[in-house]
Amino acid sequence: MLFNSNEFIFLFLPIAFALYFFLNAKVSILAGKVWIILASLFFYSWWNINYLPLIVLSILVNFFISQALMKEPKAKKSYLLLGLAFNIGLLGYFKYMDFFIKNFNWGFGTDVPLLHLALPLAISFYTLQQIAYLVDSYGGLVKEKNFLDYTIFVTFFPQLIAGPIVHHKEMMPQFASLENKIINHKNIATGIFIFSIGLFKKVVIADSFAKWANLGYANVDVLNLIEAWATSLSYTFQLYFDFSGYTDMAIGAALLFNIKLPQNFNSPYKATGLIDFWNRWHMTLTRFITTYIYKPFLKSLGKISFEKAMIATIFTMFIAGLWHGAAWTFVIFGILHGLAIAVNHYWKRSKIGMPHWLAWFITFNFLNFSFIIFRAENMDTALSMFKTMFAGEIVLYEKFGAYLGFLTQYGIEFGDVFQHIKGQAQTVAYILLAFIIVLAMKNSTYFKDHFTSSKYTLAATLIMFIVAVSMASKFTEFLYFNF
Amino acid sequence: MSFKFWNKFFLITAFSFFILTAAFNFTVNPYGLFNHHFFSDFIVIKKHTVSERMQIFYTTIHKDPQNIMMGTSRIGMLSPADVTKYLGGTTSNMAMAGSNIEEQSQYLLYMIKNHSVKNIVWSMDFCSFNPDLPNDGDFTYDRLDSGTYLNRDRKIALMGFQASKNSFLTLYDNFKASDKEKEEYKRVLDDEDGEFQKHMQNTVLTKKEIDDYTAWQIENYPKKFLVVRTFDQPHSIDPNLKKMQTVIDACKKKNINLVIYTSPVSKDFLQLYKDLGLEKTFKYWKKGLADITAYTDFCYLNDITKNPYNFLDATHLHSKYSALLFARIFNDPSVKGPKDFGKYINKK
Amino acid sequence: MTRTEINDIIVNEIKKVLENDTVELNAETVIQDIPEWDSLNNVDLEMTLETECGIDFEVGEFEELKTLADMIDTVKKKVN
Numbered sequence: 078m079l080f081n082s083n084e085f086i087f088l089f090l091p092i093a094f095a096l097y098f099f100l101n102a103k104v105s106i107l108a109g110k111v112w113i114i115l116a117s118l119f120f121y122s123w124w125n126i127n128y129l130p131l132i133v134l135s136i137l138v139n140f141f142i143s144q145a146l147m148k149e150p151k152a153k154k155s156y157l158l159l160g161l162a163f164n165i166g167l168l169g170y171f172k173y174m175d176f177f178i179k180n181f182n183w184g185f186g187t188d189v190p191l192l193h194l195a196l197p198l199a200i201s202f203y204t205l206q207q208i209a210y211l212v213d214s215y216g217g218l219v220k221e222k223n224f225l226d227y228t229i230f231v232t233f234f235p236q237l238i239a240g241p242i243v244h245h246k247e248m249m250p251q252f253a254s255l256e257n258k259i260i261n262h263k264n265i266a267t268g269i270f271i272f273s274i275g276l277f278k279k280v281v282i283a284d285s286f287a288k289w290a291n292l293g294y295a296n297v298d299v300l301n302l303i304e305a306w307a308t309s310l311s312y313t314f315q316l317y318f319d320f321s322g323y324t325d326m327a328i329g330a331a332l333l334f335n336i337k338l339p340q341n342f343n344s345p346y347k348a349t350g351l352i353d354f355w356n357r358w359h360m361t362l363t364r365f366i367t368t369y370i371y372k373p374f375l376k377s378l379g380k381i382s383f384e385k386a387m388i389a390t391i392f393t394m395f396i397a398g399l400w401h402g403a404a405w406t407f408v409i410f411g412i413l414h415g416l417a418i419a420v421n422h423y424w425k426r427s428k429i430g431m432p433h434w435l436a437w438f439i440t441f442n443f444l445n446f447s448f449i450i451f452r453a454e455n456m457d458t459a460l461s462m463f464k465t466m467f468a469g470e471i472v473l474y475e476k477f478g479a480y481l482g483f484l485t486q487y488g489i490e491f492g493d494v495f496q497h498i499k500g501q502a503q504t505v506a507y508i509l510l511a512f513i514i515v516l517a518m519k520n521s522t523y524f525k526d527h528f529t530s531s532k533y534t535l536a537a538t539l540i541m542f543i544v545a546v547s548m549a550s551k552f553t554e555f556l557y558f559n560f
Numbered sequence: 561m562s563f564k565f566w567n568k569f570f571l572i573t574a575f576s577f578f579i580l581t582a583a584f585n586f587t588v589n590p591y592g593l594f595n596h597h598f599f600s601d602f603i604v605i606k607k608h609t610v611s612e613r614m615q616i617f618y619t620t621i622h623k624d625p626q627n628i629m630m631g632t633s634r635i636g637m638l639s640p641a642d643v644t645k646y647l648g649g650t651t652s653n654m655a656m657a658g659s660n661i662e663e664q665s666q667y668l669l670y671m672i673k674n675h676s677v678k679n680i681v682w683s684m685d686f687c688s689f690n691p692d693l694p695n696d697g698d699f700t701y702d703r704l705d706s707g708t709y710l711n712r713d714r715k716i717a718l719m720g721f722q723a724s725k726n727s728f729l730t731l732y733d734n735f736k737a738s739d740k741e742k743e744e745y746k747r748v749l750d751d752e753d754g755e756f757q758k759h760m761q762n763t764v765l766t767k768k769e770i771d772d773y774t775a776w777q778i779e780n781y782p783k784k785f786l787v788v789r790t791f792d793q794p795h796s797i798d799p800n801l802k803k804m805q806t807v808i809d810a811c812k813k814k815n816i817n818l819v820i821y822t823s824p825v826s827k828d829f830l831q832l833y834k835d836l837g838l839e840k841t842f843k844y845w846k847k848g849l850a851d852i853t854a855y856t857d858f859c860y861l862n863d864i865t866k867n868p869y870n871f872l873d874a875t876h877l878h879s880k881y882s883a884l885l886f887a888r889i890f891n892d893p894s895v896k897g898p899k900d901f902g903k904y905i906n907k908k
Numbered sequence: 909m910t911r912t913e914i915n916d917i918i919v920n921e922i923k924k925v926l927e928n929d930t931v932e933l934n935a936e937t938v939i940q941d942i943p944e945w946d947s948l949n950n951v952d953l954e955m956t957l958e959t960e961c962g963i964d965f966e967v968g969e970f971e972e973l974k975t976l977a978d979m980i981d982t983v984k985k986k987v988n
Binding site: 083262263265266269530531532534535538539542543546547548549550551 | 564
Binding site: 209 | 927944946947948950951952954955966967968969970971972
């Protein structure tokens with residue numbers, strides 16, 4: 078059940094909400110907790126019930142290991158290792174086994190058959206969150222030990238599928254708090270508002286870009302230069318509006334239950350450097366990898382030096398890349414970002430200034446290029462896209478032909494510019510608007526924090542909500558290029 | 561204003577909007593999804609549909625026919641009346657243009673499971689067996705059996721700007737149209753005696769037009785329907801033969817009479833198979849069909865396929881031969897035509 | 909170790925890693941809000957405190973400390 082589906086908006090969410098507060102008020106807090114766990118597991122099983130045992134197993138094993146670990150300080154290291162082996166093993170088996178076998182076969186010329194395991198939904202997210210809990214139990218930093226609160230922390234449906242990656246310290250006290258068990262009209266209004274923003278971002282903006290991006294990447298070989306740029310920019314915007322829209326919906330849905338999820342995006346495309354970018358983009362992932370990978374790794378290298386820190390950075394980004402998916406494109410994406418962060422650090426140390434706009438321009442273009450690698454099915458596709466973006470055939474809008482006809486002698490053609498991605502003037506308008514939104518506008522966290530119950534917010538919310546729901550309910554056909 | 565008021569106002573406004581929209585679209589029913597007859601005398605013309613597949617599917621299930629014709633557009637051009645003639649009852653032509661075996665099988669299995677079908681006439685098209693022929697964009701593997709597809713259909717027919725726009729346009733069409741136009745539209749739509757096919761049968765194309773269409777198909781079919789990635793390896797069609805087998809088994813279980821034949825294509829198109837290096841697969845296909853079923857073979861060089869002007873283009877048999885084709889399948893000597901057209905293949 | 913000693917270690921280290929002597933710091937300064945501050949500087953500070961004061965932070969512990977005062981409190985607790 079996606080957040081933008083009618084099933085979620087009109088059935089699941091209202092029922093989950095109403096029953097939760099009904100149980101809290103009329104039955105007991107315990108009943109409310111059990112209900113939200115059941116609802117979350119139902120939400121999870123909607124996609125594929127086969128993965129339900131896996132998440133339940135993961136929760137039970139992790140919780141009991143962390144309890145044992147805290148009870149028996151002498152054996153705590155063995156428990157930690159056991160827990161880490163379990164989590165990393167689970168993730169490795171389901172997510173990386175085929176990738177490993179493929180590369181093994183390639184490297185050794187063997188023919189080990191692939192397992193073709195489907196990736197259990199959300200496993201990357203719930204595994205990370207539980208690793209953090211385990212490590213913190215080992216470090217003696219865990220105070221909340223309630224099993225139900227722990228289970229809600231892992232399964233709470235707004236953040237279960239795609240984050241934000243929450244930390245037990247910020248979540249478990251909220252689930253335990255009695256104050257949060259009473260309906261709060263301000264939180265509901267704010268939640269609806271932020272959910273509507275997210276829904277609008279996803280359905281109206283991201284899905285429009287998705288159409289062009291998908292067609293572009295499906296037809297990389299035939300694109301012209303302008304189409305290639307439109308395709309890559311479309312994907313860059315799609316990714317942001319999709320992911321941040323999804324996060325807004327998660328934050329909004331959680332607020333209905335008086336739960337505050339952490340901020341995950343802070344206008345990332347305004348970044349003027351790669352360090353800046355990762356402090357604004359998927360912030361909860363950055364927080365996790367900094368704390369649980371980067372720092373322990375750097376500390377393990379002994380006395381800190383700048384060079385060691387750079388090695389740790391590149392290593393960490395390599396892991397972050399691999400976390401996004403089991404493919405070489407993601408590995409390369411991660412390493413490139415690691416290198417770019419290192420360059421950024423060197424530059425910072427050199428104290429050479431750079432105009433703000435130039436720093437932004439370099440950063441944004443780097444991101445746009447790196448997202449091509451992120452999106453492409455393989456490196457060939459990515460390289461072919463790069464090639465077209467710089468050396469592709471130039472086709473201009475046919476009506477310009479009347480004035481700029483002399484350009485044909487330089488190999489420039491006039492015709493249907495966006496024919497392969499089925500775009501029109503609308504495509505250009507969308508890209509320009511998207512630039513304005515990501516660069517000039519405040520982000521949804523700001524709007525959330527400054528929310529008031531005025532007729533303006535009411536009208537804006539109604540429009541965004543109605544338009545998004547109405548646009549989501551349409552027949553969309555995948556378009557094939559040839560026919 | 562208070563937050564409580566804000567919330568109430570939001571909920572009431574948003575939900576009234578959606579309920580009114582849904583009620584409006586349900587009443588006008590532009591896609592013919594709902595089997596009701598509100599204002600059926602007034603709202604007759606429904607031209608603003610979004611998916612041909614969807615329309616075919618719902619027209620068929622609302623009609624609940626005794627006989628179904630299935631296949632690609634090769635059978636889509638033929639007349640249900642010619643089938644009814646031999647099988648009795650009512651017949652729906654459920655042909656899906658450009659479909660592959662997977663899609664055809666899904667629809668057939670759905671009809672077998674959920675409707676009282678007695679006979680199925682299934683036209684085999686070599687292109688449909690191409691493992692690299694993508695599914696129609698509207699296709700998801702379990703769209704019919706899990707019910708999600710049907711729910712999605714209801715959603716897009718009730719909610720949303722797209723449905724509302726099409727409802728308005730449908731209303732507008734019907735306000736403008738005269739009673740006579742509506743009568744005519746209804747007659748073609750009901751298609752009890754193959755009105756559309758009669759129209760097609762009277763179609764006269766010049767030789768030049770047929771040549772042009774043929775050339776276009778020969779040029780473009782290798783880009784999609786006959787794209788060769790693995791298709792030149794005979795065993796690449798095995799999974800599709802297996803899917804066919806599941807339909808055959810399901811028919812047996814429910815005692816449904818399944819009639820299978822291979823669609824004729826013109827000699828130029830048969831030549832194209834050779835040019836693309838598909839000859840081996842083509843032979844394997846015919847043998848593979850014979851292994852799992854008895855069928856009538858029209859897809860070879862014969863008195864009809866030899867002459868390209870018996871077709872509308874390279875692949876679509878002119879509808880005037882519809883009666884002849886079904887006469888050969890159902891062993892009816894009263895329909896006269898060239899001798900060499902249709903061979904009954906039965907391995908046993 | 910006194911609070912002032914710990915405070916001096918922190919302030920000096922911040923000035924050193926930022927190569928900036930003019931940065932204004934007091935007990936209520938939120939470390940993440942210092943301009944130019946990044947995760948690399950944060951590890952620097954964490955590790956300096958560990959070596960100079962002879963203590964160990966658990967994974968994730970240092971990130972929880974927002975202001976200079978928080979840091980001083982925690983270090984003080986660990987030293988004693």
